[in-house]
Amino acid sequence: xxxxxxxxxxxxxxxxxxxxxxxxxxxxxxxxxxxxxxxxxxxxxxxxxxxxxxxxxxxxxxxxxxxxxxxxxxxxxxxxxxxxxxxxxxxxxxxxxxxxxxxxxxxxxxxxxxxxxxxxxxxxxxxxxxxxxxxxxxxxxxxxxxxxxxxxxxxxxxxxxxxxxxxxxxxxxxxxxxxxxxxxxxxxxxxxxxxxxxxxxxxxxxxxxxxxxxxxxxxxxxxxxxxxxxxxxxxxxxxxxxxxxxxxxxxxxxxxxxxxxxxxxxxxxxxxxxxxxxxxxxxxxxxxxxxxxxxxxxxxxxxxxxxxxxxxxxxxxxxxxxxxxxxxxxxxxxxxxxxxxxxxxxxxxxxxxxxxxxxxxxxxxxxxxxxxxxxxxxxxxxxxxxxxxxxxxxxxxxxxxxxxxxxxxxxxxxxxxxxxxxxxxxxxxxxxxxxxxxxxxxxx
Numbered sequence: 001x002x003x004x005x006x007x008x009x010x011x012x013x014x015x016x017x018x019x020x021x022x023x024x025x026x027x028x029x030x031x032x033x034x035x036x037x038x039x040x041x042x043x044x045x046x047x048x049x050x051x052x053x054x055x056x057x058x059x060x061x062x063x064x065x066x067x068x069x070x071x072x073x074x075x076x077x078x079x080x081x082x083x084x085x086x087x088x089x090x091x092x093x094x095x096x097x098x099x100x101x102x103x104x105x106x107x108x109x110x111x112x113x114x115x116x117x118x119x120x121x122x123x124x125x126x127x128x129x130x131x132x133x134x135x136x137x138x139x140x141x142x143x144x145x146x147x148x149x150x151x152x153x154x155x156x157x158x159x160x161x162x163x164x165x166x167x168x169x170x171x172x173x174x175x176x177x178x179x180x181x182x183x184x185x186x187x188x189x190x191x192x193x194x195x196x197x198x199x200x201x202x203x204x205x206x207x208x209x210x211x212x213x214x215x216x217x218x219x220x221x222x223x224x225x226x227x228x229x230x231x232x233x234x235x236x237x238x239x240x241x242x243x244x245x246x247x248x249x250x251x252x253x254x255x256x257x258x259x260x261x262x263x264x265x266x267x268x269x270x271x272x273x274x275x276x277x278x279x280x281x282x283x284x285x286x287x288x289x290x291x292x293x294x295x296x297x298x299x300x301x302x303x304x305x306x307x308x309x310x311x312x313x314x315x316x317x318x319x320x321x322x323x324x325x326x327x328x329x330x331x332x333x334x335x336x337x338x339x340x341x342x343x344x345x346x347x348x349x350x351x352x353x354x355x356x357x358x359x360x361x362x363x364x365x366x367x368x369x370x371x372x373x374x375x376x377x378x379x380x381x382x383x384x385x386x387x388x389x390x391x392x393x394x395x396x397x398x399x400x401x402x403x404x405x406x407x408x409x410x411x412x413x414x415x416x417x418x419x420x421x422x423x424x425x426x427x428x429x430x431x432x433x434x435x436x437x438x439x440x441x442x443x444x
Contacts, residue, residue, distance in 0.1 A: 004322070005315035013319050017292035019159035021285040021323075022167075033174055037181055038192050039342050043270040045192040046343075047262075048128025050273030051119050052196065054258050055129070056136040058251035059108050062100055063144030065244030066093045067151040068294060068377045069236050074155025075295045075378065079302020087223035090152040090214070092236045095228050097144025108137035119255065120262050120269075128192050135196030142203035149210035152218070154295055165209045173202035242382035246389055253393045260398070261415065263406040267345075271352040272412065274342045278356060282327050282363045283370065289320045290374030297378040306440035313375040313434050321367040331360025355416035362420035368427035372434050380442035381433075388429050397422035 004010060039046045073089040108115065112134040116126050153161045176187075177198030183189025190197065214223050262269045293316040300309035330338055335356040339349050376385050401418050404410040433439070 004318050009311075009315050010319065012296070013289070013292055013316055016157060016159055016295060017289045017316070017319070019163035020154060020291050021288035022163045036342050037178060038195055039274070041181075041192055043266060043345070043348075044122070044124040045128055046273055047120070047122070047266060047269045048125045049132050049192050049195060050269065050276075051116055051125065051129040051258060051262075052132035052136065053273075054251070054255045055115055055119065055133050058248065058255050059104060059137055060140050060143045061248035061251040062104065062244050063097050063140065064147055064247040065240040065242070065382075066097055066144060066236075067147030068243050068291075068374070068382075069093065069240030070148050070151030071155040071291070071294055072151075072239060072298045072378045072380065073236060074152055075298035076302040078156060079299040084220070084222060086156055086221040087152060087214070087218045088226070088228075088232060089155075089236060090148055090218070091222070091224060091226075092228045092233050093148030093151065093240075094145055096233065096237065096240075097148055098141060101141035101144045105137050105140045108140070109134055112137070119259050122262075122266060125266070125269075131193035132196040135193055135200050139200040139203040142200070142207045145207045146203065146210060149207075149214060152214070154291060155298075156221075157295060159292075161213060165206055165213070168209065169202045169206040172205055173198055176201055239380060239382060242386045243377060246382075246386035249386075249390050250393060253390075253398055256398055257401065257415070257419075260402050260405055261412065264411055264415075267347050268351060268412045271339075271343070271348040271355075274339065274348075275352055275355050275359065275416070278331065278338065279359045279363075282324055282331075282359070283366070285327065286320050286324055286363070286367055286370035287374065289316050289323070290371040292316060293371050293375040294378035297375045298380075301379060301440065306437065309379065309440065310434070310437060313372055316375065317368050317371045320371045321364050324363040324367050328360035328363045332357040333360075335360075351412055354413050358413075358416050358420050362423065365420075365424045365427055369423060369430050372427075372430040376430070376433065376439055379439040381439040384433060384439070388426060388433070392422050392426045392429070396425070 005013065038049045070089045070093040074086050077083075077086055077089075113126070113130040116129040116133055120126050120129065150162050153159065175185075177195045179185040179187040180190045180194025180198050181192065182194075187194075219225060258269065258272065261272045293313055296312040296316070297309040300306070300312060335353040336349055339352050339356060343349065373385050373389070376382075397418055401415045404418065405412075405415045
């Protein structure tokens with residue numbers, strides 16, 4: 001097995017993956033900018049926004065799987081030559097997103113304070129987190145729409161559209177959030193919750209832009225030209241629901257992790273929010289390459305070329321491993337200067353240095369899991385992906401993190417080490433599953 005793919009395959013991966021990676025990287029940078037702005041308001045604000053963000057992640061999880069379902073279906077149809085029906089999965093995804101998101105937003109809005117109260121006993125952190133969470137939940141329907149649109153554009157290999165819209169959304173988000181947090185540009189000074197409202201407004205702006213673009217360029221491929229058929233909705237749900245449930249339990253597990261860290265201490269919770277956003281700076285580009293694998297694998301299977309699909313999975317893993325190694329270098333070579341971009345608190349800097357080193361070192365090993373998760377989803381093996389991810393997280397990592405962290409006094413560093421070990425194990429399992437090729441026979 002060569003260290004890198006051939007030049008032509010490397011070029012194909014980059015042409016498809018770079019715009020997605022750019023979009024993912026811009027999301028990471030946005031999270032870091034939000035953390036830097038909110039971090040200037042103090043530990044309670046940073047911790048509260050962190051809790052509200054993780055609770056929101058759990059709330060939107062049920063619509064996140066739609067993006068992969070739409071993308072895999074569109075790419076498969078493209079491989080089969082069914083160009084007049086490429087936008088039909090998008091129509092189905094938008095309808096399902098609306099049916100799930102609207103009642104979910106109402107439920108979360110009305111119960112924001114009790115939900116955040118489950119995660120922390122600190123009254124200041126709880127108050128800030130509830131306000132932030134309440135604003136973010138208004139955008140669940142926009143998140144569902146945006147993921148469905150993203151799946152469509154990625155599935156037809158026009159990933160540049162996704163990147164362009166996301167960059168506009170993020171620039172708007174930074175400007176409006178800054179104004180709402182600090183009371184600039186004639187906007188009210190809302191403090192930390194202004195970040196939540198700013199993000200929600202940016203999400204709806206993205207939905208409007210996606211709709212206009214798809215209306216102009218996707219009509220000939222069936223965008224909003226016919227009513228969704230019941231059996232097509234069921235097919236998309238069968239493909240998307242396991243991934244959505246995985247996202248839900250993964251988000252719930254992430255929220256449990258934050259709860260575990262909150263029992264170690266408020267300072268640990270505050271620095272964990274920064275550490276997680278820095279980790280996303282590495283993870284999301286890896287997921288972006290994985291989403292390129294989703295399209296490449298599904299398209300090859302649609303053409304009846306399972307061996308080609310198998311090669312694409314490994315080739316994307318190689319590129320992702322190299323990329324994550326290079327991106328992780330500053331984290332383990334100079335952790336304190338990186339952390340000083342977000343806080344000058346000496347206690348937080350001391351707490352976060354070694355966990356950040358572990359993050360930088362561990363991401364190369366995580367590349368296999370990040371890419372092959374998405375590749376298997378492109379092949380339709382969503383139930384397998386759900387079983388591996390949830391089993392390793394809920395049956396192994398979280399119980400050990402609670403026992404060795406707050407119970408036995410291992411602290412934040414111990415929890416971070418365990419997280420890296422469980423992701424390495426997941427990479428090994430996904431590599432074995434990919435090599436067995438049982439996913440090549442899945443039809444949808």
